Amino acid sequence: MIPDRHHMLCLHTVLEGLRLGLCDFSGPSRAALIYACQPGAPLRVVDPQNLLRGHEPRIREYFLDSTEWQDGLPAPELVAFFDQFHARRLGLAGLVSLGGRSSRVAYQMWFTEQHPDLCSPGPTRRWLELALRQFTTSLCSPDVMALDAASNTLQEMAPHAVHDFIMDERARAIGPDTRLRVFSILSAIILISKTPEEGAWARGRLAFVEPSRLSRVHFLARLPKSERPRLDHGKHVRKMLQSVERSQRLLVSDGEHIIGMAQGGQPGQPGQGGQGELPPGTLCARFNGRHGMLSLDGSPVCSFSDGAFHSTNRRPNLVTLEEALLEWPLDDAQRTALFASVSRLVAAAGEQKYGCALIIDPYTPLLSLAGHSLETPMPLVGEERLALAAGLARVDGALHLSAARNHLCGFACLMDGPSFPGEDRARGARYNSALRFTHSHPELIVVVVSSDRPVSVVQKGVDLSKPPVWPPVPSMLRPPPTLEEWLA
Incomplete structure (x- = not known):
């Protein structure tokens, strides 16, 4: 049966809402879907930006050559509304997936990118879970006007996805009976991160402990009940953070008030003097100025900046450099040492x-190269030498590293070369000099770090770390092909 107009409108609205929401949360992202509406109907593929291309052998094996995708799924008539817990995940490298079954849609499996700098795939899976539910709900409802609400919900899903993931993980760790109001905590974290104090942004750690487990916290100081700042008084909490700024201490909250100050430590990891271990189920926000990180029991959940939550761990992404070094005639020890430096x-x-x-x-x-050379190349081994090299990197010009020996051979080196059509005038002089220089010397690799965090790996006049250009999503999807047609 060919999908009708309402069916296609539901597909397009949910897919586009999911994609746009994930783009805000994780950076440029794509989304795809494999589904069947009725039991026994052929599986169809919705992949407007070719997210699943390159994974055809595993998809064929999983969906066509076996019944692996159906294993454990209950019969559709036994599903009251929705069941995702019995659907197996399809492990595709670099992708996050989630499947499920409902009374109206016999099978769905949603996919999106697993970015290299992802803190945790958990919030993204909660996003895919909502897409599963919204697609089912949209198909069941003839109200076309409700589709806009479904799309907007998916686009603004970030705090809900983070909340749902935290609630699920805390339920596994300490059980479902919890008094922490996670939504209020997330709102307070964003409020504090946006509140400057004497021109400075928040720094320090704030831990949220289950009220029944506060007795396990080793407090350095506690506040009287009548004087405890309320968590939703962002300005007051921001002032209190100054007491733990740039230290191993942290503020402790029960989710409603600031209880006191304690010695910092992760769950299961004692602080100084054997004290400071935080009880399981503790949520901790680390404020680092204009950005911060949110963790649960010491494991990162997401970051926050500019008044919103993001999936990035804010670490430089050097995956493309690691891949480029594999093509050089270096042994494993040389490659590992160079990449670490x-x-x-x-x-x-x-x-x-x-x-x-x-x-x-x-x-x-x-x-x-033109620049300052060292009389004797300096091995990049040990914190002291690496710290010196990092200091020399501040000087105008580039560091010159020997790939085979992992030595610093020069600094303040000039990168020059003739202009060529691959330059990017939207970027700065350092970036375009690297493009010109590597275009003239194709065997070299230049790593460019911008002051506002982007890291570019340049070789042969091409930015290897630049995201690919994907085909645009059409304003209206065409009827999706069956899986056999798509594979052919």
Whole structure:
């Protein structure tokens, strides 16, 4: 049966709402769906931006060559409304997936990107869970006007996805009986992160402990009940954070008030002097100025900045560098040492918010560059030498690294080369100099760190870390092909 107009409108609205919401939460993202409306009906594929391309062998094996995708699923007539707990996940490299079955839609499996800098796939799966439910609800309802509400809900899902994931994980850790109001906590975290104090943004840690487990916290100081700041008084809590700024201490809250100050430590990891262990189920927000990280029992959940939650762990993404180094004639020890040194230098630049460039040179002998050379190349081993190299990276110009020996050979090196059509005038001089330089010296790799965090890996005049250009999503989807047609 060919899907009718209402069916296609539901597909387009839910898919586009999901994609736009994930783009805000995780950066550029795609979404895809494999589904069947009726038992025994052929599976159909909705993949307007080719997210699933490259995974055809595993998809064929999972859906066509076996009944693996149906294992454990209850009969549709036994599903009152929705069942996702019995649907198996399809493990595809680089993708997050979630499947389910309802009384109206016999099977759905939604997919999206698993970005390299993802804190946790949990909130993203909660997003896919809502897409499952919204698609089922939209098909059951003839009200076309309700589709806009479904799309808007999916686009504004970030705090709900984070909330649902935290609630699920805390229920597993300490049981479903909890008094922490997670929605109120998330709102308070965003409010505090947006509240400056004497021109400075919030720094320090704030832990949210289950009220019944406060007796397990080793308090350095507690406040009287009558004087405890309310959590929703963001200005007051922001002032209190100054007492634990740049220290191992943290503020402790029961989800409604600030209880006191304690020695910091992760669950199961004692603080100084054997004290400071936080009880299981503790939610902790670390404020780092204009951004921060949210963790549960020491495991990262998401980050927050600019008044919103994001999936990124805010670490530099050097996956493309790691892949490029695999093509060089280096042994495993050389490659590992070089990548560790570059990662440390890039991380230092990101933490201290300065721009720099690193020229990674595989030549023997090394390329002769204009700049300051060292009388004896310095091995990039040990914190002291790496800290010195990070300091030299602040000087205008690029660091010159020997790939084979993991040595710093020069600093303040100039990168020049003739202009060519691949330049990007939307980026700065350091970035375009790297493009020109590697276009003239195709064997080199240049890592460019911008002061506002983006990291680019440039080789042969091309930015390897630049996201690919995907086909735009059409304003109205065409009837999706069956899985057999799509594979063919």
